[in-house]
Amino acid sequence: MSRDTGGGQADSDLKSSLSECMTALDMFLNNNFQEALAFLQAKSFYIRRSKESMYHVLTYATILEMQAMMTFDPQDIVNAGNRMKEAQAVCQRFRKKSTVADSFNNLVHGQSLDHFTEEEIHAEVCYAECLLLRAALTFLQDENMVSFIKGGIKVRNSYQTYKELDALQKCANYMKGESHCHFEGGVKLGVGAFNLTLSMLPTRILRLLEFVGFSGNKDYGLTQLQEGAVDHSFRALLCTLLLLCYHTFLSFVLGTGKGDIEEAEKLLEPYLIRYPKGAIFLFFAGRIEEIKGNIDLAIQRFEECCEAQQDWKQFHHMCYWQLMWCFTYKQQWKMAYFYADLLSKESSWSKATYVYMKAAYLSMFEDDDTKPFGEDEVKLFRQVPSLKVKIAGKSLPTEKFAIRKTRRYQAQNPVPLPIPPLEMMYIWNGYAVIGKQKVLTEKMLLTLSKAEENLKRLEGATETDFLRDDQCLVKLLKGLCFKYLDRIDEAEECFKYIPANEKKIKYDEYLVPNALLELALLYLHIGRRDEAIKLLENAKQNYKNYSMESRTHFRIQDALLQAKSIPNGC
Structure with a gap:
């Protein structure tokens, strides 16, 4: 595939660029973040005098995107998006005028691909990568279903290019260039990312995307990323980070917590050895x-x-965010408050969420606990709606949830939330974490039982509009504790209580579909597969317009995939 149009010099430039970009990544992984960016800028400026380098601008934009994905800072997200757009424009200038899609069609009709230089074929994979990474930023900003559809259609060109490049490199007449391993790694990254992401989408979204040519296979996606992660290529790090994110975060936040932790440890081990102080790898550890x-x-x-x-x-x-949750699991409310307070002062991701969590932890303090000077949970809860922000025109789902929960504090005589940090812990799937430790789970159950007793005392006396909602919430969380303690009958009873009281729930409509989901997962756990599928279909089809709906649908989809992979009668 390497025709001679000054290709020797181009191939040498390509090899040199990739080597320099690998050096920059090495700096980045050694925590020399600014040095890595300055190195790329200097090299890019030097090269630009004769010809721009697609790999330098792509690496620069990729580092900014990794920063954005780790910090969730709105300004970081905007900066990364702008840089990635610039990188896409540079890659476009290196592409052959007839696109790879056209060339692939020629291949089908028996024509040769030897008119592509190695530089041009790399330009195709870099261009597709820019589109893919821009789509990832869209995902970072909003979990809304409509955004997935819009984003999916926008990146169709990227998806098609990866599919065609994947088929191209498998052709018998495809000649591998000197930098082939880096090209191959790019294809594995794109094909793996698309297949894995698409396989996670709720059915109704996937059907729309399949209509315009998308399809996803989870196992194939994971295999491609695993192969890309072990190759010594420019994209090995991105493949590794994507797998680590999937196994340790996406499978929890947008799934039921079935990530492969052993696989994550194997992927992380060589990086921890090479970069023992590397912040990224310490975080995943x-x-x-x-x-x-x-x-x-x-x-x-x-x-x-x-x-x-x-x-x-x-x-x-x-x-700080993870430390906040770790102390929540241990029910050390003062330490959890400390980190929520730090976040509210230092981070610009979501002031509303952080202040909500501060108030939530204060509400859990014992009567004799000394509260921070001037801090009062009612005042903090009342502040939350005014702190709402939009990133790229979109409101954060977690903020919307927090604002809905604070509505009861806007009244002159507020009705307290019973266990606000433990409810938010459910939203982030924290019970799957404490479920690994019997002591933590039993302690959590005691706290929930105490909250339940407090609510019971309100019945008939000062009963409020929120009472049944609060009782159902406590039942849901108690059911999870019972499940992880293997007290199956008690867990089932708790989960069933919520749909049985569906008509009495006035505000927290999200509790019913989530209770059906948790009951289904319980049934899967004890081998009642068919009943589980019916519950999941009910939760998916018959409930809408409730808090955190997108996240619940992702979890339902994950549960359905698990259920359908189990043979009948098992």
């Missing part, structure tokens, strides 16, 4: 320990991560 239920070790890792670098303070915020 902390998250892995957290998921395993080793909360004290997780706290130690996140603290090490904060100490490892001081350049990107926003990166500390990721650790």
Whole structure:
């Protein structure tokens, strides 16, 4: 595929660019974030005098995107998006005028591909990568279903290009260039990312996307990314990070918590050896320990991560968020409050969420606990709606949830939320974490039982519009604790209580579809597959316009995939 049109010099430039970009990534992984960006800028300026380098601009934009994905900072997201758009324009200039799609059609009709230079074929994969990474930023900003459809249609060109490049490199007459491993790694990254992401989407969205030519196979996606992660290529790091994100975050936040932690540990191990102080890898090491239920070790890792670098303070915020949850699992409310307070002062991702969590933790303090000077949960809860922000014109789902929950504090005589941090913990699937530790689960059950007793005392006396909603919430969370303690009958009773009281729920409509989901997962756990599928279909088809609906639909889809992979009678 390498015709000679000055191709020797171009191939040499390509090899040199890739080598320099790998050096920049090495700096980045050693916590030298600004040095890596300055190195790329300097090299890019030097090259630009004769010819721009697609890999330099792509690497620069990719580092900014990794920063945005780790910090969730709105300005980081905007900066990364602008840089990625610029990188896409540079890659476009290196592409052959007849696109790879046209060339692939020629292949089908028996024509040769030898009119492509190696530089041109790399331009195709870099261009597709820019589109893919821009789509990932859209995903970061909003979980809304409509955004997935819009984003899906926008990146159709990227998806098709990856499919065609994947088929191209498998052709018998395809000649591998000197930098083939980097090209191949790019194809594996794109094909793997698309297949994995599409396989996670709720059925109704996937059907719309399939209509315009998309399809996803989870196993194939994971295999492609695993192969890309072990190759010594420019994209190996991105394949690794995507797999780590999937196994430790996406499978929890947008799934039922069935990530492969052993696989994540294997992927992480060589990077921890090579970069023992690498903040990115210390963070994932902390998250892995957290998921395993080793909360004290997780706290130690996140603290090490904060100490490892001081350049990107926003990166500390990721650790603060996880530390906040670790102390929530341990029910150490003062420490959890401390990190929520730090986030509210330092992070610009979601002031509304952070202030809500501050108030939530204050509400859990005992009567004799000293509260921080001047802090009062009612005042904080009342502040939350005014702190709402939009990122790229979209409101954050978590903020919307927090604002809905604070409506009862706007009245002159507010009705307190019973266990607000434990409810938000459910939204982030934290019960799947404490479920690994019997002591933590039993302690959580005691707290929930105490809250239930307090609510029971309100019946008939000062009963409010929120009472049945609160009782159903406590039942849902108690059911999860019973499930992880293997008290199956009690868990089933709790989950069934919520749909049985559906008509009495006035505000927290999200509780019913989530109770059906949790009951279905319980039934899958004890082998009642057919009943589980019916419950999941009910939750998917018959409920809409409730809090965190998109997240619930992702979890339903994950549960359905699990159910349908189990043979009948098992």
